[in-house]
Amino acid sequence: MNAQTQIAPEVTWIDIGALDDIPVRGARVIRTAAGCVALFRTGADEVFAIDDTCPHKAGPLSEGIVHDRAVTCPLHNWVINLETGMVRGPDEGQVRTYGVKVEAGRILIDPATMSGPT
Amino acid sequence: MADKLVVIGAGMASGRALEHLFEDNPGAYDVTLFGAEPRGNYNRIMLSPVLSGEKTYEEIVTHDADWYAEHGVTCRFGETVTSVDRTRKVVTTANGETPYDKLLIATGSAPFIIPVPGKDLPGVMAYRDLDDVNTMLEVAATPGRKAVVIGGGLLGLEAAAGLLEQGMDVTVIHLMGHLMERQLDPAAGFLLKQELEGRGIKVELNAATKAILGEDKVDAVLMEDGRVFDADIVVMAVGIRPETRLATDAGLAVSRGIHIDDQMVTSDPDILAVGECVEHNNTVYGLVAPLYEMAKVVAKTLTGEEAAYTGSLTSTKLKVTGVDLFSAGDFADGEDREEIVLRDAARGVYKRLVIQEDKIVGAVMYGDTQDGSWFFGQLKDGTDIKEMRETLIFGPAFAGGTPLDPMAAVAALPDEAEICGCNGICKGQITTAITSGANTLDLVRQKTKASGSCGTCTGLVEQLLAVTLGDEYAAPAAQPMCKCTDLTHEDVRRLIKSQELKSMPAVWQAGHWKTSCGCAVCRPALNYYLLSDWPDEYQDDPQSRFVNERNHANIQKDGTFSVVPRMWGGITNPTELRAIADAAEKFNVPTVKVTGGQRIDLLGVRKEDLPAMWADLNAAGLVSGHAYAKGLRTVKTCVGTDHCRFGTQDSTGLGIKIEKAMWGSWTPHKVKMAVSGCPRNCAEATCKDVGVICVDSGYEVSVAGAAGMDVKETEMLAKAETEEESLDLIMAFVQLYRENAKYLDRPYKWVAKVGLDWVKERVVDDLDSRAALVARFEHSQSIYQSDPWAARADDATTKKWSPMADLTMEAAE
Numbered sequence: 059m060n061a062q063t064q065i066a067p068e069v070t071w072i073d074i075g076a077l078d079d080i081p082v083r084g085a086r087v088i089r090t091a092a093g094c095v096a097l098f099r100t101g102a103d104e105v106f107a108i109d110d111t112c113p114h115k116a117g118p119l120s121e122g123i124v125h126d127r128a129v130t131c132p133l134h135n136w137v138i139n140l141e142t143g144m145v146r147g148p149d150e151g152q153v154r155t156y157g158v159k160v161e162a163g164r165i166l167i168d169p170a171t172m173s174g175p176t
Numbered sequence: 177m178a179d180k181l182v183v184i185g186a187g188m189a190s191g192r193a194l195e196h197l198f199e200d201n202p203g204a205y206d207v208t209l210f211g212a213e214p215r216g217n218y219n220r221i222m223l224s225p226v227l228s229g230e231k232t233y234e235e236i237v238t239h240d241a242d243w244y245a246e247h248g249v250t251c252r253f254g255e256t257v258t259s260v261d262r263t264r265k266v267v268t269t270a271n272g273e274t275p276y277d278k279l280l281i282a283t284g285s286a287p288f289i290i291p292v293p294g295k296d297l298p299g300v301m302a303y304r305d306l307d308d309v310n311t312m313l314e315v316a317a318t319p320g321r322k323a324v325v326i327g328g329g330l331l332g333l334e335a336a337a338g339l340l341e342q343g344m345d346v347t348v349i350h351l352m353g354h355l356m357e358r359q360l361d362p363a364a365g366f367l368l369k370q371e372l373e374g375r376g377i378k379v380e381l382n383a384a385t386k387a388i389l390g391e392d393k394v395d396a397v398l399m400e401d402g403r404v405f406d407a408d409i410v411v412m413a414v415g416i417r418p419e420t421r422l423a424t425d426a427g428l429a430v431s432r433g434i435h436i437d438d439q440m441v442t443s444d445p446d447i448l449a450v451g452e453c454v455e456h457n458n459t460v461y462g463l464v465a466p467l468y469e470m471a472k473v474v475a476k477t478l479t480g481e482e483a484a485y486t487g488s489l490t491s492t493k494l495k496v497t498g499v500d501l502f503s504a505g506d507f508a509d510g511e512d513r514e515e516i517v518l519r520d521a522a523r524g525v526y527k528r529l530v531i532q533e534d535k536i537v538g539a540v541m542y543g544d545t546q547d548g549s550w551f552f553g554q555l556k557d558g559t560d561i562k563e564m565r566e567t568l569i570f571g572p573a574f575a576g577g578t579p580l581d582p583m584a585a586v587a588a589l590p591d592e593a594e595i596c597g598c599n600g601i602c603k604g605q606i607t608t609a610i611t612s613g614a615n616t617l618d619l620v621r622q623k624t625k626a627s628g629s630c631g632t633c634t635g636l637v638e639q640l641l642a643v644t645l646g647d648e649y650a651a652p653a654a655q656p657m658c659k660c661t662d663l664t665h666e667d668v669r670r671l672i673k674s675q676e677l678k679s680m681p682a683v684w685q686a687g688h689w690k691t692s693c694g695c696a697v698c699r700p701a702l703n704y705y706l707l708s709d710w711p712d713e714y715q716d717d718p719q720s721r722f723v724n725e726r727n728h729a730n731i732q733k734d735g736t737f738s739v740v741p742r743m744w745g746g747i748t749n750p751t752e753l754r755a756i757a758d759a760a761e762k763f764n765v766p767t768v769k770v771t772g773g774q775r776i777d778l779l780g781v782r783k784e785d786l787p788a789m790w791a792d793l794n795a796a797g798l799v800s801g802h803a804y805a806k807g808l809r810t811v812k813t814c815v816g817t818d819h820c821r822f823g824t825q826d827s828t829g830l831g832i833k834i835e836k837a838m839w840g841s842w843t844p845h846k847v848k849m850a851v852s853g854c855p856r857n858c859a860e861a862t863c864k865d866v867g868v869i870c871v872d873s874g875y876e877v878s879v880a881g882a883a884g885m886d887v888k889e890t891e892m893l894a895k896a897e898t899e900e901e902s903l904d905l906i907m908a909f910v911q912l913y914r915e916n917a918k919y920l921d922r923p924y925k926w927v928a929k930v931g932l933d934w935v936k937e938r939v940v941d942d943l944d945s946r947a948a949l950v951a952r953f954e955h956s957q958s959i960y961q962s963d964p965w966a967a968r969a970d971d972a973t974t975k976k977w978s979p980m981a982d983l984t985m986e987a988a989e
Binding site for chain 1 (some may be wrong): 691718720727
């Protein structure tokens, strides 16, 4: 991995699917080599991508209830901020976040944020 | 001789730019103005009043022939510029070439037409210029015509309102979950929808267009879900895109719009651009205020003065008469953001401010927008609002003032002021009741009925108690439902029933919710209350359900699920057992366990395998056991008279009848039942939510037992002589529980609160009441009693429940 100089200046975002494939205030997962990543769609139609694993007891966050810009883990109700991946107090912890954007109704993920240390 | 300025596009942006230019430096340029429309500049944003008939075209013309003549503008309207030659500095039209020294591109935007079959049929139009409006008016002239507007944004709704005004039957089709989602949050979008529907516009949300139908003209619109809406015209108002073809062909830098710098100059120093066709700092604008700001800068640049455009913050108002709506800035939620919400259900007002670092970053208002521009001013200026935060939402009249003491306000009310609108109770009646001994909220309710119906005046009544009794009054520590509201669960249930609230936004508004869209605590409860009270009208919201109910399976600690098919009364047969065994093998189920409820649990199933597994189980006649539901779980039985030498009645048969009647019903919490064939009670009926003990003379129905965190024996409800009577008692009891209990209260907790006598009065003693409860239960069952597995055992669900994409290969590279 000494390819620093070869990285193209413009990353090609990966098309994951249509925005409408995720229900409003819902989530879907994508499988990656490093585990599942959960894509969330908020009430305001924003999309966020974070690891699908709660830092508490590894609950699948994609199955939680989505409210404002957060998700409540389905196992023990930890609340995770979708923007930052930070666990809302009084609990502590953080989930990895990924670059994601919506263009013309398609969800695109930034591959640069998919690699590197987990 | 003056330099030649050629302007392409005679719209609002170039019109305003020319005004500034002639003011700043008359005679600096010899101007030639090309416009594709065969007319000069008019106020395009006033097309809606023209459509609705409130204004005429003449009234919205901004520049007439005299104005152009006065400023020496050569007008070439109806003449389309086909190309720009930057080397020779000429533009080409059908009539030949026109040279320029400076070129201003103001081509605006083009409506986006969704690429569905039938989009080119006559009768399908955009809503963009006067010709569109004239076509609409022509069609509307024949009474009884139907219009479908695709797009529930600003433009689409204005078109819809105008067409309705013209007497058309109007349906708005919107792809998203609420109207004007770019400008409004869901709560305000709900109020807008309610208002428009009240006027007679039909609104279809989450509706995707599949095709436009018709032979030689449009006849109807076909939706993805198969519904068809008849239409004489279809107005597409789904959005606009910058009109950049000329600029692209001329080789200028273009991405979404034509690139311009702060001086409005494109990548060619002699070509400027202004309006909806440009892109400044990655932003494209579609509202008039930014265009006017750009127009000022264009004029300065053209005359060699220094000026810079730095981008615009925009605000929106809907131009539909009688609809007061305002939005500005960014009103998404966020961790570092707080919201202040003010709702006044009586006046239909909703106001929401989004605050970040003590500054307003977004504002949405519905019903009362008087303070909109003041909030927008604070937003643009980045005013620090820390000092006035408490009263900020009340607007400038109040900003920085001392918060009113609510007690003082109540004390100041005259005796004849009405406190409880539902029951028409005045302050005087309440204070009289209080001074004559009613010193708690419950006593005041009993004596006067005040706050006993919808409950919204509970706070006022409590304040009256406090004012009247002083320190003697100890406020009850009522637990609000969640941080979104001051109302208790019981208050909310009363409110939903008395005001006939049939959607979550309606409850949020009427209950003065302090958040815009509820939270993870109140949404599941509200979803239950609404579907239990309004089985016909309310649409279940899966996203407001906990994971197990959403997926119709129980999540396990490793993220896999468990599957429990129903076994009626605990009875099964070799075919069912074989199907279960086959499914367990086919889907590699690691654990097969017999449950305490007399059925079999298959644990460790992957989510994406659930639909296929259900299909296999369905094929053998097995349905969901609802082992995941706040609803009927099991009816446990013993073998009864069929086999047992002590059995007094057919306990298994009765158990199956009860289960067949009750399955599929949603309840505030899970409900478990049992039927024992004799007092030896092998089915352990006396620690269930509902238990039946069969005796020689009939059936003892008891309720409100528990065997979980608490252990409690059931209490006798009534003794029934027949199976039918016991079944009626059980249905009536469960329905009473469904209608009144707090979400997540098991029956024993609920009965402890309301008292068994209260329950008996309604379920046992009053036969009319019992029959009505049974009828309501059966009606609800006619809607909800269907196998959720059968409805989801298909490829579509499998697809939805599988990963959206598999990037394991990508990341491995």
